[in-house]
Amino acid sequence: DAEITQSPRHKITETGRQVTLACHQTWNHNNMFWYRQDLGHGLRLIHYSYGVQDTNKGEVSDGYSVSRSNTEDLPLTLESAASSQTSVYFCASSESSVKTQYFGPGTRLLVL
Amino acid sequence: GDSVTQMEGPVTLSEEAFLTINCTYTATGYPSLFWYVQYPGEGLQLLLKATKADDKGSNKGFEATYRKETTSFHLEKGSVQVSDSAVYFCALSGAGSYQLTFGKGTKLSVIP
Numbered sequence: 001d002a003e004i005t006q007s008p009r010h011k012i013t014e015t016g017r018q019v020t021l022a023c024h025q026t027w028n029h030n031n032m033f034w035y036r037q038d039l040g041h042g043l044r045l046i047h048y049s050y051g052v053q054d055t056n057k058g059e060v061s062d063g064y065s066v067s068r069s070n071t072e073d074l075p076l077t078l079e080s081a082a083s084s085q086t087s088v089y090f091c092a093s094s095e096s097s098v099k100t101q102y103f104g105p106g107t108r109l110l111v112l
Numbered sequence: 113g114d115s116v117t118q119m120e121g122p123v124t125l126s127e128e129a130f131l132t133i134n135c136t137y138t139a140t141g142y143p144s145l146f147w148y149v150q151y152p153g154e155g156l157q158l159l160l161k162a163t164k165a166d167d168k169g170s171n172k173g174f175e176a177t178y179r180k181e182t183t184s185f186h187l188e189k190g191s192v193q194v195s196d197s198a199v200y201f202c203a204l205s206g207a208g209s210y211q212l213t214f215g216k217g218t219k220l221s222v223i224p
Contacts, residue, residue, distance in 0.1 A: 031210050042201060042216040043156075050210070058211070090155055092212075099144045099163075099205040101212060103155035 002027040006091050006104040014112055019078040021107050023091030030096040032074040034058075034066065036087040037106075043090065049074055050096075081111045114139040118202045118215035125192055125222050133187040133218050135176075135202035143204040145169075145178050145185040146212065150199045159187075159200070192222045 004025040013019050023032065030051045035043040045058030047066040055066050063085060065077045078085055088108050092101040119134040137143065144163045148156040160169030165180035174189045185202060202215040 033211070035214075040216060042214040043212075044214075045211060048211060092156075094210060099210055099212075100146070100158055100161060103148075103157070105155045 004104040006107050010108050012110045013081050017081050019081050021076045021089055023074050024072055025093045029093035031094040033092045034076045035090045038087050083111050086111045114206050114213045116202050116204055116213055116215035118218055122219040127224050128191045131189040131192045133200055135185045137183050137204050139206050141207035143206050146203040147187050148201045194222045197222045
């Protein structure tokens with residue numbers, strides 16, 4: 001069955017370190033998205049991609065970057081982790097012409 | 113810009129009670145509307161959706177009707193079960209966009 005996976009599921013890091021969260025989907029979807037979930041804020045869009053070599057900034061992109069070198073993967077990098085980036089991160093994907101997004105299980109990140 | 117406002121929780125109901133979670137939106141044109149559900153420790157799953165005015169989305173006993181005149185998409189279920197305990201998110205995707213804008217989520221607890 002097609003799926004979307006995220007790794008690691010849990011991560012503890014220190015401020016100032018670079019961290020990369022992986023997202024891999026086997027749906028062959030062109031669209032991929034990264035969100036963060038924080039209490040009182042719901043989900044907020046960080047970055048998104050509509051295809052290979054395409055990346056776009058979302059609502060809360062400062063301090064984050066993504067790259068899309070193939071259809072299956074959209075890794076999220078925190079260039080220099082900050083305590084404000086402690087959150088749960090969700091990756092999602094959707095087909096090119098369909099708005100319904102499918103979500104991964106999430107990565108819980110703690111920045112000390 | 114686009115925005116979604118949903119009733120704040122938490123909401124606690126007894127089993128077999130009637131559920132309503134209010135959701136209103138602000139968007140230009142005709143957005144697509146969604147309800148997602150998040151069970152503890154998991155990612156978001158699509159519960160139902162509607163893509164045009166007066167459409168009714170339904171799934172697992174839940175229903176929501178796209179009301180353009182009141183810019184609303186309220187979630188209802190006639191008889192909730194303990195297994196419905198979760199966080200519910202209302203979301204929209206604007207016309208011509210594949211991004212989702214989420215409400216802050218409503219936590220539902222159903223007690224036996």
